[in-house]
Amino acid sequence: MSGNWRTWVVVALGIAVLSAAIYFPILRKRVKTTAKITEPSEEQARRELTQAVAPNPSDPVVKVKMFWVSPEDESALAPVTIPLALSKDPVLRAKQVLNTLLAGPVDSDLRTLPPDAALLSFYLLPDGSAVADFSEALATSSPSGIQSEQLAVDSIARTLEANVPQVKRLKILIHGQELDTLAGHVDLTQFFPVDTKGARLGAVSPDMPGNIAVPPVTAANNTTSVPAKR
């Protein structure tokens, strides 16, 4: 009788161990799956942030001007007019036109911004100062060079100027950070004038006067016009 009892205990323990060996891997897989669902990855979070602003059915369809590379001159921008449902709210409107600019023109050779770049957020202050925060790809995927970087920045500034009149000047951030340059050349530490009315970036050089005197600058000459390093 006692031998039978021991046998049953050993069998029961064996079944328990076998069940655990089968069930624990399944349980671990379920826990991992649940964790993935409840805790979105950084990439998922960013994708949610950068989702294009869905047009409101009540938004009127208007003709917007997008600035991409000119088909005639690869060193210049040209406006392309397209119909787009635009919000009346300037921040939503800015997001809509910048997302359209990022999506690029039909001819991908004429795009000014890298295809993997995304607008993360856009802020507009009452004085017309705007801050556009783009993903890292804007800096890492833009071709390095003065011309290409200036075209990228100008396309953003001119598209905002044409479609969001509330924006007067623009600061570009990369993933929330201020960078020295876009891709090694064009300065991102300053605000770019947007509503310039003639003093636009990349303006054609006017005739200059003849002799122009400037204050001398030497390290030892600390007059009022000498730049002082902060």
Added chain:
Amino acid sequence: MLDPAHGGTDPGARGAQGIRESDLVLDLAFQVRRALEAQGFQVLQTRSGNENPSFDDRSTLANAQYGAVFITLHVSSTGLPGTVRVYSMPDSFASVATGGVIGWDHAQAPYVTLSRKFGDAVQGQITQRFKGSPNNSQSATIRQLRTTAAPAIAIELASVSVQDRADLDRMMPGVGDAIARGVAEFRPSYVVPGPAGARP
């Protein structure tokens, strides 16, 4: 003051066959220096080897010179191969100079008009040799120029996308000579006052 851009861990634009902007501009600086010295100019460089001084370190070297002009040399990753563009800061940048003390971050502001004139002189000489280049200098908000207190321009050759580096090497003596001629053309219009009390 010649500034071969990039260097060290920053290769700048990169093209086929391992072409690196940082190497090209160092060779270009040698050609430009030779042409300028032949015209009687004293030439200094922000780097002579594979170092990468900061933007501010390069500007510091230039700002310590009296009566200097500043030329930063670049090679693009895009653009029509065989062309050369000259850039200076946009006119809108001059508006930050409203008198009083000018901060380091806006050192270029009082020189924007002069820099444009300097750029046009150099671009004019370059375009005579390199067809397809623009007739006038262009505006661009270039980080290196912003903190430079002198007539300052950026010169960019197109481009590292060439199949053979020899195509760019062949341009360099002509670019150097055109820059030297442009500097000589600009020189009479650059009136640098002497120290306080001295006759200009």
